[in-house]
Amino acid sequence: MNSTFLKLDKSRQNEILDAAAIVFANNGYHGANIPEICSQAGVSVGALYKYFNNKEAVFIAILKRMGDLLANEFYGKIQINENSILTTIEDILRSMTFTSEFNKYRQYFILYLDIGSYSLNGFAESITSRFENIGREFYQNMVEHFKKAGQLRQNIATEHAAYFIDSYMTLYAYTLVSKHHLIRFDRFFKNYGDSLSTEQRIKIILDSIRMILK
Numbered sequence: 001m002n003s004t005f006l007k008l009d010k011s012r013q014n015e016i017l018d019a020a021a022i023v024f025a026n027n028g029y030h031g032a033n034i035p036e037i038c039s040q041a042g043v044s045v046g047a048l049y050k051y052f053n054n055k056e057a058v059f060i061a062i063l064k065r066m067g068d069l070l071a072n073e074f075y076g077k078i079q080i081n082e083n084s085i086l087t088t089i090e091d092i093l094r095s096m097t098f099t100s101e102f103n104k105y106r107q108y109f110i111l112y113l114d115i116g117s118y119s120l121n122g123f124a125e126s127i128t129s130r131f132e133n134i135g136r137e138f139y140q141n142m143v144e145h146f147k148k149a150g151q152l153r154q155n156i157a158t159e160h161a162a163y164f165i166d167s168y169m170t171l172y173a174y175t176l177v178s179k180h181h182l183i184r185f186d187r188f189f190k191n192y193g194d195s196l197s198t199e200q201r202i203k204i205i206l207d208s209i210r211m212i213l214k
Contacts, residue, residue: 005051016041026106063127085146
């Protein structure tokens with residue numbers, strides 16, 4: 001992003017990036033175009049090019065904002081539930097499902113899914129480490145917290161437990177924005193009949209994590 005963009009009020013910066021993120025989420029990186037981004041964000045094409053050199057620069061700025069949201073609006077607001085690690089995980093799952101914050105930033109969860117695709121490998125070096133370090137640090141600290149509290153066995157490998165938990169949380173987030181992943185999850189755990197309910201999906205995840213951690 002250019003210095004002209006940084007001179008804007010922070011709230012206006014976020015409005016533009018959030019609007020642009022909707023276009024990328026709806027159309028994919030390669031299908032998004034500058035005129036549609038401008039229309040969604042309420043800025044002229046000329047103004048946008050004063051803020052960013054090209055579409056790639058807009059996307060990178062969005063990914064950086066996604067990292068800030070992940071750190072501050074998601075993990076930064078999670079409170080450890082001292083009852084148990086499973087209660088804490090359930091609280092996180094429910095916050096993803098039933099709070100307005102998830103819907104407010106839904107486009108970023110969609111983009112998080114997209115950056116795992118082969119076509120966006122070019123962005124991995126610049127952004128993936130930051131994203132994954134945020135989740136890794138949170139879940140490793142959570143596992144260590146409950147090991148010290150005597151609620152998890154001491155010989156459990158912190159990094160393995162954290163990766164397993166984070167993978168399930170990511171998979172669940174995918175089911176909230178991707179029809180493919182929703183159907184995939186349901187077919188693995190229910191071979192016929194109606195789809196699983198949200199409560200059933202949460203219970204399946206908690207039961208799976210319980211089996212690994214006990």
